[in-house]
Amino acid sequence: MTRPDYSKPGRGSRFKMGGLGVCGRVGRGHPGRIPERGSMAEERRNGPTEEQGRERESRLARAYEREHEVVEELRALDEMKNAFLSALSHELRTPITAILGLARTIENDHGRLSPDEVREFMRRIASKASKLDRLLNDLLDLDRLRHGMLAPARRLGNIADLVRHVTDELDTPDRERIRLDVEDVPIAIDHMQTERIIENLVINALTHTPPGSPVWISACEEGGGVLLTVEDAGPGIPADLRTAIFEPFRQAGIKPHAPGVGIGLSLVARFAESHGGRAWVEDREGGGARFRVFLPSGPAETP
CATH class of the missing domain: 3.30.565.10 (Histidine kinase-like ATPase, C-terminal domain)
Incomplete structure (x- = not known):
């Protein structure tokens, strides 16, 4: 009995690859072929319809608009962050500068200062320190509230x-x-x-x-x-x-x-x-x- 020659792949033939039989070609009606259906098959045969083209353009326009909105939101957040950091540095620097100046005045000139002047300088130092304390408490409380850690104790x-x-x-x-x-x-x-x-x-x-x-x-x-x-x-x-x-x-x-x-x-x-x-x-x-x-x-x- 003559064995068929599989060494020359042809239409519907099989050939050896790594010891496995692999189909050389799958015909249009072959059961292993996944059939296209619906609009995909129609678009492949005839190209996109006018309605499909408009729908695609509409999707692209919405995606671009949303991307533009996200970019604007990120830009606004960045501007807000920069403004906050600038304001925060100012709010920290001002009382710290005053505290240092008053403390050094007391340290260097305490012999020439009257008791009333010393008390006034100390009062101003305490006032500036209270301002710093209030600012830091605000920042801490805001963070705690964001994490649900400050339920009211009535x-x-x-x-x-x-x-x-x-x-x-x-x-x-x-x-x-x-x-x-x-x-x-x-x-x-x-x-x-x-x-x-x-x-x-x-x-x-x-x-x-x-x-x-x-x-x-x-x-x-x-x-x-x-x-x-x-x-x-x-x-x-x-x-x-x-x-x-x-x-x-x-x-x-x-x-x-x-x-x-x-x-x-x-x-x-x-x-x-x-x-x-x-x-x-x-x-x-x-x-x-x-x-x-x-x-x-x-x-x-x-x-």
Whole structure:
């Protein structure tokens, strides 16, 4: 019996490759061929239809638009980061420079300084150190809030006492600009976070308003909680920035190198949210801004 010669591959023949039989060619009707179907087969035979071409162009246009949006977002974040680092370096350098200058004056000239002058220099050193401490606490608290590590520890207290305590402890000559109108409202809230809310709102108002202009603070009971309000007679906040101003490292309509790094109002909003409340800003009648924070009461923790 004559054996067929497989050494010359031809149509439908087989040839040896590494000891295995491999098909040399698969015909159109061969069962091993994967058939094309639907629009792929039609496009292969006739080319893309007009509708398919428009759809492809639309997909490409959307992809390009999305890529452009991402690039703009990254550019905005980079600008925000650079502005924050610049402001942070300024906010750190200024009090450190003052502390060093005052400390060296006391060290080198203590024999010529009167006791009253020494006390005044020490008071100014403590004030600058408190500013640094507040800035670092803001940065730490912002990071803790982002990681869910600062749940409110509610204790029963009087909101009027908290407001008066914060304003009395402010170490600034601008404290004389503050006008209080607070009601006695018993409420279960986190005292530390509420004091930080009040402090950051008041410092923001004192910092970004004309010297000598008043800052009004009020507190009243509302809807099962307390409504805190801080008003000023400054330039106000543009309507399109009243949400962005509560984002980290954002300052709305403020000139470059203005005091602050854009953390205080972000903490105000996040502390309010941790209580189940909210913070917002609106126009004040007669000009200026009105910042408001609603804090609902909750069950007080047992000591």
